[in-house]
Amino acid sequence: MKRIIPHMIEWFERYINHKDMMAKKIQTINKKEDYIIVTYKDKTQDFFFFPVLSDFDPKIMDGVQNPSIVMINSKDNIANLIKRWPQLIKYPKLSVYSINPFSEPDNKWILFPYTHHQISDSKSLGEGLKSMFETVKPITLEDYAQNI
Numbered sequence: 001m002k003r004i005i006p007h008m009i010e011w012f013e014r015y016i017n018h019k020d021m022m023a024k025k026i027q028t029i030n031k032k033e034d035y036i037i038v039t040y041k042d043k044t045q046d047f048f049f050f051p052v053l054s055d056f057d058p059k060i061m062d063g064v065q066n067p068s069i070v071m072i073n074s075k076d077n078i079a080n081l082i083k084r085w086p087q088l089i090k091y092p093k094l095s096v097y098s099i100n101p102f103s104e105p106d107n108k109w110i111l112f113p114y115t116h117h118q119i120s121d122s123k124s125l126g127e128g129l130k131s132m133f134e135t136v137k138p139i140t141l142e143d144y145a146q147n148i
Contacts, residue, residue, distance in 0.1 A: 004051045004072075004141070005034050007148045011101045012036070012047065012070055015108070047097075051141055053080040058087050066093045072144055073100040073109070078133045082126050088113040102147050103137035 013029060016038060020026045025040040035048045045066040050056045053071045061067040071077045077098065081088075088094060096111045109132045120128055139147075 003148055004144055005049050007101075007144075008049045008051065008070060008072075008099065009034075009036055012049070012097070012099070050077075051144065053077040053084070056080075056084070058084075058091075061091060061094070066095075067091060068095045068097060070097045070099060072141065073098040073103070073133065073136045073138055074140055075133075075138055078129060082129060085113065085117075085125060089117040090114075098133065098136065100136050100139045100144075102139065102144075106136050109133070109135050 009031060013031075013036065016029075017026065025042065026038060027041060028037075028039045030037040030039070035046060038045045038047065043066055045068060046061075046064045047068045047070055048056075048060055049070045051072050053069070054076070056069065071081075081096065081098075088096070092114045094113055096113060097108055098111070099108045101107055111129070111132065116128075
């Protein structure tokens with residue numbers, strides 16, 4: 001696990017820098033042990049990395065204006081996301097990134113739980129999230145560790 005989070009952070013940093021290539025809004029990226037703080041021209045966003053979403057404690061988002069969770073695209077994490085849904089929808093600006101850096105053609109999907117909850121039918125939550133999950137090749141924690 002110690003090797004996975006630094007790899008996730010490194011990969012994600014490349015992703016957000018590439019995404020910002022044209023807009024050039026990123027001013028600083030401050031790396032911590034298991035999260036990064038990205039200061040844009042118009043906001044600050046905290047990205048918390050959880051290879052295993054069951055390790056996530058929502059208290060880490062207290063006082064954070066623009067929180068994001070970055071997790072591995074695993075079956076366990078999608079099940080845990082569904083289980084934690086009532087907690088997550090309480091954060092209007094929360095975004096969730098599910099990643100598999102080794103997947104092609106898509107290696108991530110992004111979700112805004114609060115917004116998703118407002119526009120979707122709660123009866124089809126599991127089905128909708130699983131559809132998004134399937135857009136990126138699933139990966140286990142063990143497979144991720146072997147690939148880095």
